[in-house]
Amino acid sequence: MTTDGGEEYAADRVVAASWKDASYLRDIDVGVIDRESKAFVHVEEGGRTDVDGVYAAGRIADEPHQTVVCAGHGAKAGLAVVHDSGANYYRDWVTPDGYFTERGIDLPPATEELNEEKRRACDEESREVIREYVGEPLDEKPTMHPSLADEDGE
Ligand SMILES: Cc1cc2nc3c(=O)[nH]c(=O)nc-3n(C[C@H](O)[C@H](O)[C@H](O)COP(=O)(O)OP(=O)(O)OC[C@H]3O[C@@H](n4cnc5c(N)ncnc54)[C@H](O)[C@@H]3O)c2cc1C
Numbered sequence: 001m002t003t004d005g006g007e008e009y010a011a012d013r014v015v016a017a018s019w020k021d022a023s024y025l026r027d028i029d030v031g032v033i034d035r036e037s038k039a040f041v042h043v044e045e046g047g048r049t050d051v052d053g054v055y056a057a058g059r060i061a062d063e064p065h066q067t068v069v070c071a072g073h074g075a076k077a078g079l080a081v082v083h084d085s086g087a088n089y090y091r092d093w094v095t096p097d098g099y100f101t102e103r104g105i106d107l108p109p110a111t112e113e114l115n116e117e118k119r120r121a122c123d124e125e126s127r128e129v130i131r132e133y134v135g136e137p138l139d140e141k142p143t144m145h146p147s148l149a150d151e152d153g154e
């Protein structure tokens with residue numbers, strides 16, 4: 001795979017999540033659906049396309065336009081990638097201390113119980129990460145509709 005910037009990458013699995021213009025995927029017969037001025041990718045469960053190892057998520061996969069829906073679809077595609085890779089272990093979710101073990105249940109694979117100290121450390125780390133993204137105003141201009149952007153000469 002070669003990026004617009006000319007960097008080359010080799011990967012067993014690729015997720016396309018670039019909004020609703022799938023025209024750049026035509027060459028690999030991924031199953032592009034043209035509708036009005038848009039080009040979507042036909043996907044099955046988990047964002048799987050007609051090509052093994054190529055997934056599509058969000059608007060490009062014809063999901064409804066709400067941000068949270070597209071993000072959720074991306075998460076489902078991520079799970080499909082992990083599943084299809086055959087990985088036998090990955091860290092999936094955390095629970096409060098004793099959630100399983102105090103009920104006499106063995107800890108399921110990919111699960112971790114957090115004691116209070118570790119829970120607070122994770123809480124702090126999460127808030128740090130969120131602050132990094134939303135702590136300052138976004139300087140970038142919002143994306144306008146292409147027809148309006150053209151009128152502005154941009
Ligand atoms: C003006 C406007 C207002 C909206 N308001 C709301 C709202 O209030 N609430 C709401 O829920 N939704 C809103 N939406 C819809 C929402 O923003 C989108 O549906 C959602 O962001 C789609 O998510 P996505 O991940 O599929 O695509 P995007 O969020 O568009 O992400 C695609 C990413 O791919 C990148 N990309 C594209 N092509 C390439 C390429 N060739 N190589 C590398 N990267 C590439 C883009 O730069 C972008 O970062 C609005 C949309 C618009 C345009």
